[in-house]
Amino acid sequence: MPRILFILSLLGSLVTAAEPAKAPEPKKEKPFTPGGVYREGDMQRPRPTVITPPSESTAPSDAVVLFDGKDLSKFKRVARKGDDPSEVPQWKIENGYAEITPKGGQIETLDKFGSCQIHLEWATPAEVKGNGQGRGNSGVMLHGWGEVQVLDSYENDTYPDGQAAAVYHKYPPLVNASRKPGEWQSYDIICECAKLDAKGAVVQPARLTVIHNGVIVQHAVTIDTKVQEFGFGLQDHLNPTRYRNIWVRPLHERDEGAVKAEGTK
Ligand code: MG
Numbered sequence: 619m620p621r622i623l624f625i626l627s628l629l630g631s632l633v634t635a636a637e638p639a640k641a642p643e644p645k646k647e648k649p650f651t652p653g654g655v656y657r658e659g660d661m662q663r664p665r666p667t668v669i670t671p672p673s674e675s676t677a678p679s680d681a682v683v684l685f686d687g688k689d690l691s692k693f694k695r696v697a698r699k700g701d702d703p704s705e706v707p708q709w710k711i712e713n714g715y716a717e718i719t720p721k722g723g724q725i726e727t728l729d730k731f732g733s734c735q736i737h738l739e740w741a742t743p744a745e746v747k748g749n750g751q752g753r754g755n756s757g758v759m760l761h762g763w764g765e766v767q768v769l770d771s772y773e774n775d776t777y778p779d780g781q782a783a784a785v786y787h788k789y790p791p792l793v794n795a796s797r798k799p800g801e802w803q804s805y806d807i808i809c810e811c812a813k814l815d816a817k818g819a820v821v822q823p824a825r826l827t828v829i830h831n832g833v834i835v836q837h838a839v840t841i842d843t844k845v846q847e848f849g850f851g852l853q854d855h856l857n858p859t860r861y862r863n864i865w866v867r868p869l870h871e872r873d874e875g876a877v878k879a880e881g882t883k
Contacts, residue, residue: 653879664873677737677865684727685738685864687714693725696851715741715862718756718854726759726851733869736807736850741860742770744800748857750776754799755855757786758807762845764788766807766828766836768859771796783830791828791835802862803831810838810869811846820844822880 648658656663670679677683684692690707697703698721707725709716742754754770764785771782771794778790783805797803806829813822824843828836852861872880 651875651879653875653877655875655878656873663875667870672737672865675863677863678867680870681737681865681867682729682731683865684729685716685861687711687862690716690725692728693852694728695723695725697721697723698854715860717860718852718858720856722854724759724851724854727849727866729866730847730849731809731866731868732847733811734809734866735869736809736864736866737804738852738864739802739804739862740768741802742768742799743858746770746799749774751780751855753857754859755853755857756859756861757853757855758805759851759853760807760809760826761848761850762843763809763824763826763841763848765853766805766826768805768853770799772798783828783835785826785828785836785839785841788841789836789839791830792837793833793835795830795833795835797831805830808869809848812844814844814846818844 648660650657651660667680670676672678672681677686682692689711690709693707694705695707696705701721701723707716707722708719709722709725710719711717736758738758740756746753751769753774754768756768757765758768759765764787767780767782767784767786769776769780769782778784779787781790781794782796782803783791783794808827808829810825810827812820812824815821823840824845825838826836826841827834827838
């Protein structure tokens, strides 16, 4: 090799040797998720509880079944004034549903619930009698919250804050998603109790969401109540409305990150 090339080659290898060894790239931390407790994709984050979702004939595995078509033993009767005061429910049970009977009275859950999802199915009489508030009137009477109206609102005009899926005299539904008289309809009523501070002051008001036949008709409307546990009744409004497939499941606690993100427990 010519001397000059040899020198250049030697210099080249010296330069290469002098290059500092590259420090390993510091591992990039992933950004935090809302709340600043867990990072994105954190495998340490608690796993949501596994449940079996509902089928057409079964409730979700974490639900309390209040009526499965057999008996109303999870309810007590509240008679109208002057009627037989028995607390034993007297509604007619047949073909997997319970139907309001004359002097049947309101029925009320024996259990109380905190924040929860209430599922029930109902049908107003197939034979249409009356109009306005007189057609298939009943209701889900949430103690301390108010009534989610049950009514035949299929081509049956009435005041909007009293039609089916209204929070009675508070909020009309966003749309009228009613089926025809006699057809089965469903409600999923999601009750989020008010969040209170240590002194009992409201940090976040109670919120109510209603899904009627799969359609959202009340979306987190606020209700002026501090109740943390409540039962509910099914109203006897003198019309033979039917109910079936009634269950309630608790809204599960959110993990620490989600709680901190919202700033309330
Ligand atoms: Mg009613």
